[in-house]
Amino acid sequence: MEDVLDVYEMSYDPAYPTVCFDEKPKQLIGETRVPCLTMPGQSARYDYEYERNGTCNLFMFFEPLRAWRHVDITDRRTGNDWAYAMKDLVDVYFPDSERIRVVMDNLNTHIIAALYNIVEPAEARCIARKLEIHNAKAWIVAEYGGN
Numbered sequence: 286m287e288d289v290l291d292v293y294e295m296s297y298d299p300a301y302p303t304v305c306f307d308e309k310p311k312q313l314i315g316e317t318r319v320p321c322l323t324m325p326g327q328s329a330r331y332d333y334e335y336e337r338n339g340t341c342n343l344f345m346f347f348e349p350l351r352a353w354r355h356v357d358i359t360d361r362r363t364g365n366d367w368a369y370a371m372k373d374l375v376d377v378y379f380p381d382s383e384r385i386r387v388v389m390d391n392l393n394t395h396i397i398a399a400l401y402n403i404v405e406p407a408e409a410r411c412i413a414r415k416l417e418i419h420n421a422k423a424w425i426v427a428e429y430g431g432n
Contacts, residue, residue, distance in 0.1 A: 303348065
C-alpha cells in the first residue's frame with residue numbers, strides 16, 4: 286500500500302503520467318413500460334419493473350493530476366480485454382510518454398503475459414516496458430516475497 290501512496294505523492298510529469306485503472310461490471314436494463322407523464326415541477330416517474338438485457342464491463346482510466354478520464358466498454362473482463370485496454374493506454378492515449386505509472390488492483394486478469402496473446406512478442410515487450418504497474422499486491426511481494 287505504501288508504494289501506491291508514494292506514487293500518489295509524485296508531482297505531475299507528462300513523460301511519466303500516473304493513471305489509475307479499474308473495471309466495473311454493469312447490468313444492462315430496459316424499461317418494460319412507458320414512463321408516466323409528469324407535470325411541471327414534478328419528478329419523473331418510472332415503474333419498478335425492468336427488462337434484463339445482459340451485462341457489460343466498464344474499463345475506467347483516470348489521470349487525476351491532469352483531470353483526464355476515459356471509459357472503454359467491453360462485453361467481458363478477460364485478460365485479453367485488459368491487454369487491449371493497456372495497449373490503447375500506451376499507443377493511443379499516451380504515445381509520447383516514456384513510462385506510464387498505472388495504479389490498479391491485482392485482479393487475476395491483470396497480467397502482462399496477456400499482451401502476448403493479442404500482439405506479436407516484440408510489440409508486447411514494448412508495451413510492457415512502458416507500463417510501470419503499482420498496486421498493494423506488488424508491494425507485498427516486493428517486501429515479503431509472499432503471494
